[in-house]
Amino acid sequence: MQNWGWILLASGGLICTVGIGLLIASRFSWLGRLPGDIRIEEGGVRFYFPLVTCIVLSVLLSAILSIARLWWR
Known part of the structure; x- marks a missing residue:
């Protein structure tokens, strides 16, 4: 049962993080x-794929995670 508790806590933290990210991104x-x-x-057909936005966000998140990994060593 302890493993399920950690899984639920991690899932809840991820959902909160995504929610906060969406609130900040709307600005x-x-x-x-x-x-x-x-x-x-x-x-009547619309197709939208934010290619450059995905690349920019990927680079930013990679940089942030790399800095965090170096900081916690």
């Missing part, structure tokens, strides 16, 4: 509208 109106994001609108 950045440019997020998701960078040059290079793919947007196709034809007729």
Whole structure:
């Protein structure tokens, strides 16, 4: 039962982190509208893939996690 408790705590922490991230991201109106994001609108069909936004967020998260890993060593 102890393992389930840790799994539930980790899941709850992840959900809280994602929620806080969404609240903070809503303040950045440019997020998701960078040059290079793919947007196709034809007729009643819309396709949107934020390619450059994903790359920028990936680089930022990788840098933050690398710094955190070095700091906790």
